[in-house]
Amino acid sequence: MAQVEATTERVVAADPETVFDTLADYTGTRAKLLPEQFSEYEVREGGDGEGSLVHWKLQATSKRIRDCLLEVTEPSDGELVEKDRNSSMVTVWRVTPAGEGASRVVVTSTWTGAGGIGGFFERTFAPKGLGRIYDAILARLAAEVEK
Numbered sequence: 774m775a776q777v778e779a780t781t782e783r784v785v786a787a788d789p790e791t792v793f794d795t796l797a798d799y800t801g802t803r804a805k806l807l808p809e810q811f812s813e814y815e816v817r818e819g820g821d822g823e824g825s826l827v828h829w830k831l832q833a834t835s836k837r838i839r840d841c842l843l844e845v846t847e848p849s850d851g852e853l854v855e856k857d858r859n860s861s862m863v864t865v866w867r868v869t870p871a872g873e874g875a876s877r878v879v880v881t882s883t884w885t886g887a888g889g890i891g892g893f894f895e896r897t898f899a900p901k902g903l904g905r906i907y908d909a910i911l912a913r914l915a916a917e918v919e920k
Contacts, residue, residue: 775885775886775892776883776884776885776886777883777884777885777886777895777899777900778881778882778883778900779881779882779899779900779901779903779904779907780879780880780881780882780900780904781879781880781903781904781907781908781911782877782878782879782880782911783877783878783908783911783912783914783915784871784875784876784877784878785871785875785876785877785878785911785914785915785918785919786874786875786915786918786919787874787875787876787915787918787919788870788874788875788876789851789868789869789870789876791876791918792868792876792878792914792918793851793853793868795914795917795918796853796866796868796878796914797821797822797825797845797847797853798820798821799816799819799820799821799822799825799827799845800816800820800821801820802917803827805913805917806910806913806914806917807829807910807913808906808909808910808913810831810832810833810906811829811830811831811832812829812830812832813828813829813830814827814828814829815827815828815829816828817842819845822845822847822853823845823846823847824845824846825843825844825845826842826843826844826845827842827843827845827855828840828841828842828843829841829843831906833899833902833903833906834902839857839859839860839862840859841857841859841860841862842857842858842859843855843856843857843858843864844856844858851867851868851869852865852866852867852868853865853866853868854866860884861884861885862882862883862884863882863883863884864880864881864882865880865881865882866878866879866880867879867880867881878911878914880907880910880911882903882907886899
């Protein structure tokens with residue numbers, strides 16, 4: 774079984790602190806950033822970055838729905854890590870300066886993929902599908918912080 778990885782990035786016209794705080798605000802703005810592939814969003818503990826426990830369902834394809842229960846940590850400045858208790862998936866959000874009044878946001882999800890032919894298709898198509906979902910989140914993030 775191979776590691777599968779999906780990475781997407783975007784430069785946002787807002788300072789890194791504002792962008793990070795918006796991403797880490799699970800009780801407020803985070804829910805507004807999620808596209809239609811997400812459902813049953815619920816903050817179960819915390820709600821502001823480190824120590825939060827967040828639930829949602831992610832419908833990555835018409836047949837594949839992940840029931841996610843995410844533990845949130847902030848291992849370093851500008852880094853938000855969401856570890857799914859229900860799978861091997863780990864999503865890391867990194868926010869870094871990208872010039873005057875701008876930020877680079879990089880989101881990377883990794884997980885242990887299936888073996889065999891199913892694993893081949895997962896490694897081939899899942900990163901592209903998840904990339905499209907993250908593109909939508911980053912576009913909504915930009916719209917939110919660039920107001």
